Amino acid sequence: MTFSDLGLSQALVKAVEEKGYTKPSPIQEKAIPHILEGKDILASAQTGTGKTAGFTLPVLQYLSETKHPKYRPLRALVLTPTRELAAQVYDNVREYSKYVNIKPAVVFGGVKPASQIATLRRGVDILVATPGRLLDLHAQKAVSFKRVDVLILDEADRMLDMGFVRDINKIISFMPAKRQNLLFSATFSKEIKKLASGILRNPVEVETARQNSTAKKVTHKVFKVDKKKKTEVTVKLIKDNNWNQVLIFTRTKHGANRLTKNLLKAKISAAAIHGNKSQAARTKALKNFKDNSIRILVATDIAARGLDIPLLPHVINYELPNVPEDYVHRIGRTGRAGAAGEAISLVCSEETEYQNEIEKLLKEKLETKIIEGFEPTDTAPPKRAATQSKSSFGKKKKKTNANAQNNSTDNSKKNKPKRKPHFKGKKPANTSGRGRTGAPKKKRF
Template sequence: MSFADLGLIPELLNAVADAGYTEPTPIQRQAIPIVIAGHDVMGGAQTGTGKTAGFTLPLLQRLARHANTSTSPARHQTRALILAPTRELAMQVYESVKTYSRHLPLRATCIYGGVDMNAQIQELRRGIEIVIATPGRLLDHVQQKTINLTQVEMLVLDEADRMLDMGFIPDIRRILSLLPANRQSLLFSATFSEEIKKLADQMLKNPQMVEVARRNMVSETITHVVHPVSSGMKRNLLAHLLRHQPDTQALVFVDTKLVCGRLAHFLERHGISADSIHGDKSQQQRTETLEAFKAGKLRVLVATDVAARGLDIDELPYVINFELPHTAEDYVHRIGRTGRAGHKGNAVSLVCAEEKHWLSEIEKLIKLQIPQEVVPGFEPEPEFFEAGKGGRGRRSAADRTDRVEKTEGARERAPRATQPAAGGKRPPRPTIAPDGFDFSKPYEPATPVPVVDTTTSIAARPDEPPRRGQRPVAFLLGGLGRK
């Protein structure tokens, strides 16, 4: 099947040909005709399978009737709204829209946080048919009354599960309340959950389900491997693996921004060109780093999960999990940056004993037993292979046997008084101390304590030295002060 068989107009077919695509992917073959027909869609596919083009191409065809070359902003009302969870994903969708609309006089813009709003405001005032936005920045423009959503005909929610993870669902519901009820809505996601289904029930009307792979499945073109290693040797193992693959690029994922920056500096000190990308960097810095990585100027890009969505790198050979994600679904999105569009990819995970339970959750989700390979010289902690089997740090059978033997030997060397008596009962503890004191009797003083008459004056007790008289204190004034 070709793109012409999907019913696309000539302008879009020319744009697809210019981009070098000849055959649609499974998600595109199923979704494009349904969207062109005007139905709501709930679509799911493995990441990297062309999901973005699956909704971008039919969206442009639906809006082609509004295309015009007029300079009047009134002739360019906002007709389509595409929501994405991160800046990187929003930019990726925007680039796809620009690529496929090159032969159509439709205007598009991308608005996201972290940059000055003034340039975005000027762009919106020109008149824009297609707006790609992150939820937070879109609501900023709504509050500033710089965008009008009353003419929106199509809504696309991309990576809905990531929206849920990042806490955007309240913002999404607020945006839904601002849109016309009579619209076409599309919800696309790589994974689904019950919460996503509830959101779909709220925003979609009689949707058609498009799902070309089992939920939460990973691409079959990706090779998975786990390298057990102690937590203190992870950095050295990472550098060792990268040195043995000198001509390949790798995207390395970590959990925190602090580890992200430090790991990039560590690799740089060891002669491996690397840089980091995380939420604390400005949008310009992130864009420059991504461009350098895509251009091959950087071998390693260290990133937090902010980059797990939206990175589209041609034929990226390696994704390395320096730290396993705490959510199993995030593993699917991380490794989805490799093995895209049918190319081969490798997903490498460096796992210490503390992360073994997260590895079990990932394997359960993707229904795959990931092979483990110990790299010589970088062995894991002894308890790694016991982690997750009844508690962290569980002793091996040999350790437990040795411990029992030591305990039994200590009992044999103990004094006779500490050995259990016949019948399994210990002898009663003696109650009389060596000095003759009986602990079983109530306490009684050995000699009577003389009663002291507290009413006797100091002068009446000549055997005691005279005490210095106490100074009178005026309690209302806090004392009389020094004389």
């Protein structure tokens, strides 16, 4: 089957072929015809299988075949959880739309909004955005959702978790009730599917592999190691195997910075990417890693979602994620588009439960080994893995997902016990200017 057989126009087929694709992937083959028919979609496929083109191409065809109002109101909206993924999706939209009369744009936080506002006011057909910055721009009347015909949630499971569900609800409330909804992700828990039912209308479910599965060509390895020896083991693996491109995941921003510093001390070129870094620093680190200017990229889960790093051979979980679905997204950065890859996890005794939950999700045991000279000795009690909330879409939920944040999918704040204040005499008045609780203002992208 070819892209033309799916019903795509020659202009789109030409743009796709220029990127080196001649045959549609399974997810594209299954999803594109339904999207062209105007149906709602809940699509699940392994990472690196072409999900972005699966929703981008048919939406571009719809936009190009329908009449453009003179002032070009926003008609298609793609929401992503991170700035890096938004930029990547926009690049794909721009490349695929080069031979059709479509104006795409992207907006996200970390940069000044003035240029984004100017672009939106000139008219945009399809917009890729992160929720926080989009709501800020809507509040400034720089963008309207009244003419949106198609809503796409990329990495939909993350978009519907505690970090974003309130913003998604608010954005949807400004849209027409009659619209097409497309939800794409590599993982969908039962709870997330339940939340998705509040958005979708008679959806077609599209799957190309077993739910929450990983690419067949990715080799999984677990090395049992003491927590204090993880850095030493990481350096040994990189140097002994002469690895030149490795993506390493930590659970916290502080941990990413500390590991990067230690790698540099060991004469291994490295950079960190996480939510506390400026957008310019994040962009530079990712670019240097992709073009092999640095050997190691140390990241929080900000880099686990959707980023396409061609032929990335190795992913190391310096720390296992406490949400098992995040393991699937992390290791999905390797073994993309049919290539082989290796996923290594360094697991200390307190992470045993995390490993158990990941194995339950994958329905397979991970190969576990011990490195000679680094036999584990600690016996810390295992930590319990996080679970997804089980409330209905749009309702307030108890926060159970430790990874949920607005700026990225990264969790860096440790739960420290609150100290009781000691006051001599009269308790001072609240001067925070943020109400009785003094709660911090919500971060925007």
